[in-house]
Amino acid sequence: MGLLSILRRLKQSPDQEVRLLLLGLDNSGKTTLLKQLAAEDISHITPTQGFNIKSVQSSGFKLNVWDIGGQRKIRPYWRNYFENTDVLIYVIDSSDRKRLEETGLELAELLDEEKLAAVPLLIFANKQDLMTATPASELAESLHLHTIRDRMWQVQACSALTAEGVQDGMTWVCRNISFRKK
Ligand SMILES: Nc1nc2c(ncn2[C@@H]2O[C@H](COP(=O)(O)OP(=O)(O)OP(=O)(O)O)[C@@H](O)[C@H]2O)c(=O)[nH]1
Ligand SMILES: [Mg+2]
Numbered sequence: 001m002g003l004l005s006i007l008r009r010l011k012q013s014p015d016q017e018v019r020l021l022l023l024g025l026d027n028s029g030k031t032t033l034l035k036q037l038a039a040e041d042i043s044h045i046t047p048t049q050g051f052n053i054k055s056v057q058s059s060g061f062k063l064n065v066w067d068i069g070g071q072r073k074i075r076p077y078w079r080n081y082f083e084n085t086d087v088l089i090y091v092i093d094s095s096d097r098k099r100l101e102e103t104g105l106e107l108a109e110l111l112d113e114e115k116l117a118a119v120p121l122l123i124f125a126n127k128q129d130l131m132t133a134t135p136a137s138e139l140a141e142s143l144h145l146h147t148i149r150d151r152m153w154q155v156q157a158c159s160a161l162t163a164e165g166v167q168d169g170m171t172w173v174c175r176n177i178s179f180r181k182k
Contacts, residue, residue: 016062051066058174090122092125128159
């Protein structure tokens with residue numbers, strides 16, 4: 001390693017801490033995604049009753065990822081986690097056509113939250129490994145995502161099960177981190 005690159009590394013460290021909030025309906029795959037990000041075993045995941053948090057390093061950032069349970073009775077508690085969020089990651093089960101409207105309504109409510117105003121939004125169109133999954137572009141259209149004009153946003157097709165598309169999504173996240181609190 002050359003002197004310059006060593007100096008550059010020293011200058012960059014310590015990694016900047018960022019807060020990522022993972023939300024979405026129950027069964028959408030948030031915890032599976034979180035474990036995939038942390039390179040942990042994904043074979044024994046049960047519905048989240050409270051929340052999980054993990055820290056992962058990426059692109060010179062220390063990403064503190066908060067995964068909150070998505071069951072209907074837990075959703076009122078989502079708001080306790082809004083503060084200081086740098087990027088909101090919204091996870092959708094692309095194969096769950098029956099709850100597409102429900103997930104759209106929850107997302108619309110989040111976009112109206114003052115504490116999440118202008119926070120960049122990544123939507124993971126998850127479970128793309130399933131034959132029955134709706135393509136990400138079609139989801140974007142159904143949810144009228146093109147009407148979002150008050151923040152940066154992106155839809156990323158992925159499978160938390162196979163990890164396909166997950167890194168592409170995280171690359172977008174790292175490029176769009178907002179440092180509103182600094
Ligand atoms: N086929 C497929 N199954 C997935 C994928 N991601 C998650 N699952 C499965 O979906 C189910 C729910 O996953 P979880 O990660 O527990 O979902 P969650 O969003 O954390 O659910 P709550 O904690 O209840 O909010 C599990 O059986 C996962 O194995 C995926 O990309 N493809
Ligand atoms: Mg969970």
